[in-house]
Amino acid sequence: xxxxxxxxxxxxxxxxxxxxxxxxxxxxxxxxxxxxxxxxxxxxxxxxxxxxxxxxxxxxxxxxxxxxxxxxxxxxxxxxxxxxxxxxxxxxxxxxxxxxxxxxxxxxxxxxxxxxxxxxxxxxxxxxxxxxxxxxxxxxxxxxxxxxxxxxxxxxxxxxxxxxxxxxxxxxxxxxxxxxxxxxxxxxxxxxxxxxxxxxxxxxxxxxxxxxxxxxxxxxxxxxxxxxxxxxxxxxxxxxxxxxxxxxxxxxxxxxxxxxxxxxxxxxxxxxxxxxxxxxxxxxxxxxxxxxxxxxxxxxxx
Numbered sequence: 001x002x003x004x005x006x007x008x009x010x011x012x013x014x015x016x017x018x019x020x021x022x023x024x025x026x027x028x029x030x031x032x033x034x035x036x037x038x039x040x041x042x043x044x045x046x047x048x049x050x051x052x053x054x055x056x057x058x059x060x061x062x063x064x065x066x067x068x069x070x071x072x073x074x075x076x077x078x079x080x081x082x083x084x085x086x087x088x089x090x091x092x093x094x095x096x097x098x099x100x101x102x103x104x105x106x107x108x109x110x111x112x113x114x115x116x117x118x119x120x121x122x123x124x125x126x127x128x129x130x131x132x133x134x135x136x137x138x139x140x141x142x143x144x145x146x147x148x149x150x151x152x153x154x155x156x157x158x159x160x161x162x163x164x165x166x167x168x169x170x171x172x173x174x175x176x177x178x179x180x181x182x183x184x185x186x187x188x189x190x191x192x193x194x195x196x197x198x199x200x201x202x203x204x205x206x207x208x209x210x211x212x213x214x215x216x217x218x219x220x221x222x223x224x225x226x227x228x229x230x231x232x233x234x235x236x237x238x239x240x241x242x243x244x245x246x247x248x249x250x251x252x253x254x255x256x257x258x259x260x261x262x263x264x265x266x267x268x269x270x271x272x273x274x275x276x277x278x279x280x281x282x283x284x285x286x287x288x289x290x291x292x293x294x295x296x297x298x299x300x301x302x
Contacts, residue, residue: 009090019117097136193252200259
């Protein structure tokens with residue numbers, strides 16, 4: 001299925017205008033459940049009822065209210081919101097350029113792809129390559145779904161990505177928490193062993209395809225089995241064994257040994273899989289995962 005653009009607009013920096021389309025760059029795979037009546041599995045719906053008179057309220061009779069004091073509200077209409085709503089300019093207006101490492105990663109929120117229109121491809125490539133060569137990202141303002149955002153325009157391979165950012169007052173001040181100070185005394189020997197542990201657990205590069213949402217896959221497999229009338233055995237819960245070790249150095253050393261053993265087992269397992277798999281064929285595990293993604297509906301008697 002072809003992706004649908006959220007809007008078509010332009011990137012503006014200086015007097016340069018680059019026509020682009022905005023596309024969602026991420027999708028959520030959250031599992032959604034409905035509430036049912038345990039007795040007969042009837043679907044449960046939420047009803048809108050007034051807390052004062054107790055009557056059921058139709059959608060047409062609802063108004064928005066902002067609670068400015070406990071139990072006191074100011075009602076706001078659609079026309080009120082339209083009067084203060086930012087103009088939907090369909091424009092990514094670049095206001096400045098900064099080095100990426102100067103931005104706290106906590107400010108970044110949601111990424112979108114910026115795809116160039118045919119007549120803007122050259123200028124698009126020019127901006128992308130200039131950002132790559134300069135090591136900078138563009139900070140811009142953009143209106144999406146009637147809300148104004150601050151955003152960063154960043155190169156990502158061949159693409160330019162628009163990443164919405166949090167405003168400064170949206171981040172919780174970390175000074176309100178009790179973190180150890182940067183000058184907290186840490187023994188050099190402990191730090192050395194901790195670095196050794198990091199080395200044994202380090203990878204040459206980040207490979208996101210290695211990581212899977214195992215919980216989601218297991219839930220889908222369970223749902224498929226239930227839909228087919230199969231019994232599902234509850235997995236055994238293995239609680240970690242209690243330890244009386246209080247020596248941090250001892251724990252670090254054991255962690256290094258465990259990490260080395262895990263890497264060794266992982267290497268052997270990968271070799272076995274590569275020997276069994278043949279190009280162009282799916283493994284049984286992949287077939288099972290694909291089947292679990294679409295649970296079959298159980299046939300019921302009329």
